[in-house]
Amino acid sequence: MSAEISPASAGAFTWDRAWRGALKPVVFVLCLMPLLWLIVRALTVGLGANPIEAGIRYLGDWALRFVLIALAVTPLRIATGWNIVARLRRMLGLFAYFHVVVHIFGYVGVDHFFDWAAIGNDIVKRTYITVGMMALVMLTPLAITSTDGMVRRLGGAAWRRLHQLVYPAAVAGVIHYFMMIKAGYQEPLLYAVILAALFGVRIYKKWA
Amino acid sequence: MLIRHKKPSDVASHEITPESVYLDRRRFIQASGLIAGSMILGAPAGQAAVMPAKGGQFADVTKGYRKLGENDTPTPFESVTTYNNYYEFGTGKEDPAENAGPFKPQPWTVTVDGLCAHPGTVGFDDLIKPHALEERIYRMRCVEAWSMVIPWVGIPLAEIVKRFEPLGAAKYIRFETIVRPAEMVGQRSAHILPWPYVEGLRLDEAMNPLALIAVGLYGQPLLNQNGAPLRLVTPWKYGFKGVKSIVRISFTEVEPKNTWREMNASEYGFYANVNPKVDHPRWTQATERRLGGGGLAGILEPRRRTLMFNGYEEEVAHLYDGMSLTKYY
Ligand code: HEM
Numbered sequence: 117m118s119a120e121i122s123p124a125s126a127g128a129f130t131w132d133r134a135w136r137g138a139l140k141p142v143v144f145v146l147c148l149m150p151l152l153w154l155i156v157r158a159l160t161v162g163l164g165a166n167p168i169e170a171g172i173r174y175l176g177d178w179a180l181r182f183v184l185i186a187l188a189v190t191p192l193r194i195a196t197g198w199n200i201v202a203r204l205r206r207m208l209g210l211f212a213y214f215h216v217v218v219h220i221f222g223y224v225g226v227d228h229f230f231d232w233a234a235i236g237n238d239i240v241k242r243t244y245i246t247v248g249m250m251a252l253v254m255l256t257p258l259a260i261t262s263t264d265g266m267v268r269r270l271g272g273a274a275w276r277r278l279h280q281l282v283y284p285a286a287v288a289g290v291i292h293y294f295m296m297i298k299a300g301y302q303e304p305l306l307y308a309v310i311l312a313a314l315f316g317v318r319i320y321k322k323w324a
Numbered sequence: 325m326l327i328r329h330k331k332p333s334d335v336a337s338h339e340i341t342p343e344s345v346y347l348d349r350r351r352f353i354q355a356s357g358l359i360a361g362s363m364i365l366g367a368p369a370g371q372a373a374v375m376p377a378k379g380g381q382f383a384d385v386t387k388g389y390r391k392l393g394e395n396d397t398p399t400p401f402e403s404v405t406t407y408n409n410y411y412e413f414g415t416g417k418e419d420p421a422e423n424a425g426p427f428k429p430q431p432w433t434v435t436v437d438g439l440c441a442h443p444g445t446v447g448f449d450d451l452i453k454p455h456a457l458e459e460r461i462y463r464m465r466c467v468e469a470w471s472m473v474i475p476w477v478g479i480p481l482a483e484i485v486k487r488f489e490p491l492g493a494a495k496y497i498r499f500e501t502i503v504r505p506a507e508m509v510g511q512r513s514a515h516i517l518p519w520p521y522v523e524g525l526r527l528d529e530a531m532n533p534l535a536l537i538a539v540g541l542y543g544q545p546l547l548n549q550n551g552a553p554l555r556l557v558t559p560w561k562y563g564f565k566g567v568k569s570i571v572r573i574s575f576t577e578v579e580p581k582n583t584w585r586e587m588n589a590s591e592y593g594f595y596a597n598v599n600p601k602v603d604h605p606r607w608t609q610a611t612e613r614r615l616g617g618g619g620l621a622g623i624l625e626p627r628r629r630t631l632m633f634n635g636y637e638e639e640v641a642h643l644y645d646g647m648s649l650t651k652y653y
Pocket residue numbers: 169172173174175176177178179180183216219220223245248249250251252285286289292293296
């Protein structure tokens with residue numbers, strides 16, 4: 117991850133400096149909106165006849181979207197030259213992980229109410245759960261090593277190598293989605309296409 | 325064959341909505357022998373149509389089978405009509421309720437063919453009218469591990485089967501859903517399922533008294549998203565056996581190729597009997613989530629154990645004597 121230049125260094129007020137300083141807090145608040153919206157709906161109009169299923173799926177969708185959004189930062193920077201967006205990458209990655217965790221809590225804590233025997237059975241028997249679990253296993257060390265201290269301790273090269281795990285994790289997330297569906301694959305296909313495009317930009321950049 | 329007859333008490337019980345006033349007027353007109361009048365109202369001469377006027381309730385529904393457990397509260401109408409698997413109208417649970425508006429369930433005909441003495445095409449009224457409508461409250465268990473309790477209005481499938489007199493060689497009954505892509509958005513995509521949707525039963529299963537041809541729920545005609553105007557209900561089997569908007573019934577010698585099994589034979593069988601001991605690769609079948617009105621109560625409600633044959637073991641287990649339910653899932 118690129119080192120951050122503090123925008124708060126001394127100097128007079130300028131609009132440019134102000135929006136640079138505001139970018140992160142604003143994006144942070146925006147990133148909280150999907151979960152907030154879910155909670156507000158759950159407490160007011162409700163989430164339909166099967167609220168647990170609706171909640172788990174909604175959070176799964178956002179987990180995958182945040183993974184893709186975090187992966188889109190670098191291509192966006194390359195395409196536009198807006199170097200400032202690089203500052204958002206860590207936060208977006210952590211939001212992805214946060215939604216993964218809440219998504220899985222919906223399954224473990226709400227749907228199965230910590231019935232570990234049933235959950236263990238699911239992880240072994242239901243391939244889409246196995247694949248989701250694999251994605252979780254790949255994403256967890258990335259979240260743990262996201263702090264500046266960890267980047268320093270690992271060293272940039274090792275850290276970057278470790279964080280390559282986000283690619284197989286993203287692929288596993290899309291496969292997990294494909295596998296849980298019975299028929300009609302348009303939505304996961306859309307995610308697959310977006311993921312392929314994000315890969316495409318990186319590969320193109322490497323060779324061009 | 326049973327003949328429908330009106331009890332005087334029915335009239336009073338339906339006098340709440342303007343539609344029922346409309347119905348009562350029709351009864352009055354018929355009673356006074358004003359046949360021309362009833363024709364104006366759209367019913368065949370001298371006969372009331374099965375379907376009540378829009379928004380109305382069926383007349384003359386007798387209370388039928390309703391063996392429920394202590395925790396079997398009927399799922400609210402709102403949930404039953406907004407949370408549906410009916411891929412002809414889209415794959416999302418809310419899609420059918422949102423997309424089924426343009427579908428026209430009347431007029432309707434059903435083609436009966438194959439190995440039976442009286443093949444032919446019958447109109448909806450001719451098919452249903454000779455039989456007494458019953459309200460039956462059944463549990464419905466979906467293969468996706470959720471369940472509902474639904475008060476259906478319908479007639480025993482056995483009565484219809486008997487009417488068409490299957491021949492000795494007939495071993496199975498096959499049902500087909502209508503194909504009408506102009507009104508069913510899901511059918512415009514061939515990638516969802518191969519249309520038409522096909523389901524089937526062994527003939528002795530079809531003759532079991534629990535098997536129902538439903539034309540309504542909660543006292544009123546089926547909404548389009550629930551399979552209007554007529555569908556199959558087999559409460560001891562997973563919900564996908566309940567083929568909707570039936571246009572064709574065939575008596576066959578060979579086992580019908582039901583759609584989901586054709587799609588994925590390792591996950592869906594022909595029998596599809598609810599069985600907590602035979603697992604599905606995607607969902608545990610040991611437990612289920614009973615759906616009520618949603619909301620916080622729906623979030624806090626724990627899963628419950630799934631019952632063998634969905635709790636209808638006494639009524640149907642004998643159909644499968646000596647058969648491996650693991651092999652024939
Ligand atoms: C141990 C890990 C995981 C478990 C146990 C799990 C569990 C589930 C469950 C139970 C469903 C809903 C299935 C249904 O309603 O039939 C689901 C759907 C989904 N999950 Fe996961 N998941 C895991 C990891 C992940 C990860 C890491 C991601 C994304 C990066 C993810 C994204 C999704 C998506 C996109 C859906 C589909 C949502 C939809 O239908 O709109 N899951 N997952």
